[in-house]
Amino acid sequence: xxxxxxxxxxxxxxxxxxxxxxxxxxxxxxxxxxxxxxxxxxxxxxxxxxxxxxxxxxxxxxxxxxxxxxxxxxxxxxxxxxxxxxxxxxxxxxxxxxxxxxxxxxxxxxxxxxxxxxxxxxxxxxxxxxxxxxxxxxxxxxxxxxxxxxxxxxxxxxxxxxxxxxxxxxxxxxxxxxxxxxxxxxxxxxxxxxxxxxxxxxxxxxxxxxxxxxxxxxxxxxxxxxxxxxxxxxxxxxxxxxxxxxxxxxxxxxxxxxxxxxxxxxxxxxxxxxxxxxxxxxxxxxxxxxxxxxxxxxxxxxxxxxxxxxxxxxxxxxxxxxxxxxxxxxxxxxxxxxxxxxxxxxxxxxxxxxxxx
Amino acid sequence: xxxxxxxxxxxxxxxxxxxxxxxxxxxxxxxxxxxxxxxxxxxxxxxxxxxxxxxxxxxxxxxxxxxxxxxxxxxxxxxxxxxxxxxxxxxxxxxxxxxxxxxxxxxxxxxxxxxxxxxxxxxxxxxxxxxxxxxxxxxxxxxxxxxxxxxxxxxxxxxxxxxxxxxxxxxxxxxxxxxxxxxxxxxxxxxxxxxxxxxxxxxxxxxxxxxxxxxxxxxxxxxxxxxxxxxxxxxxxxxxxxxxxxxxxxxxxxxxxxxxxxxxxxxxxxxxxxxxxxxxxxxxx
Numbered sequence: 001x002x003x004x005x006x007x008x009x010x011x012x013x014x015x016x017x018x019x020x021x022x023x024x025x026x027x028x029x030x031x032x033x034x035x036x037x038x039x040x041x042x043x044x045x046x047x048x049x050x051x052x053x054x055x056x057x058x059x060x061x062x063x064x065x066x067x068x069x070x071x072x073x074x075x076x077x078x079x080x081x082x083x084x085x086x087x088x089x090x091x092x093x094x095x096x097x098x099x100x101x102x103x104x105x106x107x108x109x110x111x112x113x114x115x116x117x118x119x120x121x122x123x124x125x126x127x128x129x130x131x132x133x134x135x136x137x138x139x140x141x142x143x144x145x146x147x148x149x150x151x152x153x154x155x156x157x158x159x160x161x162x163x164x165x166x167x168x169x170x171x172x173x174x175x176x177x178x179x180x181x182x183x184x185x186x187x188x189x190x191x192x193x194x195x196x197x198x199x200x201x202x203x204x205x206x207x208x209x210x211x212x213x214x215x216x217x218x219x220x221x222x223x224x225x226x227x228x229x230x231x232x233x234x235x236x237x238x239x240x241x242x243x244x245x246x247x248x249x250x251x252x253x254x255x256x257x258x259x260x261x262x263x264x265x266x267x268x269x270x271x272x273x274x275x276x277x278x279x280x281x282x283x284x285x286x287x288x289x290x291x292x293x294x295x296x297x298x299x300x301x302x303x304x305x306x307x308x309x310x311x312x313x314x315x316x317x318x319x320x321x322x323x324x325x326x327x328x329x330x331x332x333x334x335x336x337x338x339x340x341x342x343x344x345x346x347x348x349x350x351x352x353x354x355x356x357x
Numbered sequence: 358x359x360x361x362x363x364x365x366x367x368x369x370x371x372x373x374x375x376x377x378x379x380x381x382x383x384x385x386x387x388x389x390x391x392x393x394x395x396x397x398x399x400x401x402x403x404x405x406x407x408x409x410x411x412x413x414x415x416x417x418x419x420x421x422x423x424x425x426x427x428x429x430x431x432x433x434x435x436x437x438x439x440x441x442x443x444x445x446x447x448x449x450x451x452x453x454x455x456x457x458x459x460x461x462x463x464x465x466x467x468x469x470x471x472x473x474x475x476x477x478x479x480x481x482x483x484x485x486x487x488x489x490x491x492x493x494x495x496x497x498x499x500x501x502x503x504x505x506x507x508x509x510x511x512x513x514x515x516x517x518x519x520x521x522x523x524x525x526x527x528x529x530x531x532x533x534x535x536x537x538x539x540x541x542x543x544x545x546x547x548x549x550x551x552x553x554x555x556x557x558x559x560x561x562x563x564x565x566x567x568x569x570x571x572x573x574x575x576x577x578x579x580x581x582x583x584x585x586x587x588x589x590x591x592x593x594x595x596x597x598x599x600x601x602x603x604x605x606x607x608x609x610x611x612x613x614x615x616x617x618x619x620x621x622x623x624x625x626x627x628x629x630x631x632x633x634x635x636x637x638x639x640x641x642x
């Protein structure tokens with residue numbers, strides 16, 4: 001286990017910089033950090049615990065789990081794209097029973113806060129998944145993945161239609177403990193994401209996870225066929241960050257009281273700050289993990305420095321700050337230099353130089 | 358234990374059609390075993406290449422002030438490897454390792470045949486050294502399309518009792534492929550174990566021939582990976598478990614070394630209908 005974690009999170013190593021208090025409250029859950037893992041990019045936390053202490057994150061958002069074991073889609077499942085990647089994994093996983101027995105049990109034993117992501121092929125399956133989780137307990141919230149693009153029938157992407165999105169959320173809400181927050185994960189591949197957000201909020205969603213991947217395609221010019229065995233795939237990574245940020249902005253503007261987990265191409269503390277400023281209460285780090293397995297921990301430390309450098313004592317205070325009517329509330333930065341230092345230091349190579357045992 | 362380190366480039370040299378990079382790797386080099394691999398981030402902090410690249414560990418050494426160092430062989434195949442092939446002394450790389458399951462080593466001094474396709478012979482150096490220390494007889498077969506795509510011929514000659522070379526065009530050694538000569542080599546060596554690394558079609562044949570001759574085989578696969586640490590589920594292939602059931606397993610954490618007779622080579626790039634969790638296979642965990 002991570003006995004000697006010396007990542008950017010270690011306060012002793014950055015004495016010149018004061019860190020903002022990173023605690024946030026997400027839908028009534030107190031989190032020590034707004035930084036979470038993104039579903040599908042961290043499995044169930046175990047592998048990343050070799051690189052940093054996963055209990056220091058806000059929460060682990062587990063890979064979307066389905067009712068039955070899933071073998072996923074054929075390979076090739078992945079193609080690198082400019083500042084991003086296209087994937088068609090197809091929700092490979094052990095099924096809810098094995099997940100509860102092995103993965104969720106491990107996360108509990110480890111003391112990690114957990115948001116369980118669920119995915120179903122039918123509305124009824126979502127209900128059964130929620131019921132199983134209700135029986136098991138041992139998690140903090142549910143993320144309802146209604147927007148995975150890697151399903152055989154695009155018509156089954158629930159999040160593409162307000163009515164089907166609402167049906168799923170309503171079913172999960174009814175099948176779950178009423179104290180458990182439910183986040184609906186939406187797709188950016190819609191004409192008006194605010195309309196879908198409105199529908200799922202009315203159906204009982206506590207909050208929203210914005211955004212899932214965008215549907216994309218890559219063609220191999222050697223074989224002159226689509227690169228992915230599944231033809232299309234979900235685009236993620238820094239390439240989609242402005243799209244994700246726009247979605248967070250629009251939805252927060254429309255529903256300022258609804259908690260949002262923002263995600264899409266976050267790979268630095270500054271990127272995370274953008275999402276908080278746009279209205280996200282927490283952020284999920286996904287594809288960046290593939291580039292740097294300690295990214296969530298590094299981003300947490302960078303964010304704390306970036307927020308403090310802008311004169312805020314609490315990360316909670318920057319949430320939605322970009323929507324302010326006027327600039328009278330802007331604190332004076334601790335110093336312009338700090339912002340630069342924070343970025344450089346926290347992304348310096350020193351931060352990789354750690355040992356886990 | 359897996360580590361993420363900043364690693365300094367000590368040397369970058371051409372070896373035939375390949376590049377060999379020597380890197381400082383304190384903590385990784387010391388615990389690396391034959392068959393382990395490392396991943397390296399491409400193109401710096403703001404790189405548009407978001408995925409790490411995986412490289413088999415070719416050699417490890419202890420070099421005085423640098424502590425542990427390791428060598429990797431690079432075949433330029435795209436933007437990432439092109440970038441890496443241009444790294445110079447003192448450049449710094451982000452390296453994670455050692456990763457994966459290494460080759461298993463026999464307890465006794467048995468007869469081993471090592472097969473390398475292209476720069477698939479790179480991880481065979483460490484393996485051959487470890488096997489020699491155990492008193493094993495080593496026969497080596499390496500092959501490539503052309504002579505300049507062979508890797509490490511001279512050093513392998515020293516490590517092996519016998520070295521057979523094949524090239525597709527006959528520019529060096531026997532004209533043909535490693536699998537054309539494998540039957541004979543296995544018989545001549547009285548092989549107990551076959552170890553192989555190279556392209557999938559080669560591994561598939563090596564496994565088939567070994568199994569046919571009732572020789573135990575281990576193959577290090579080259580599957581495209583995204584994370585290298587087991588979180589992304591990109592690098593899966595169908596493997597038969599000890600209970601007889603086929604699962605789609607991650608080659609980065611359960612491989613890259615697999616028993617040759619456990620991989621369903623013909624079904625790679627598919628989801629076999631009888632694999633656990635295949636569409637319509639039924640069953641609720």
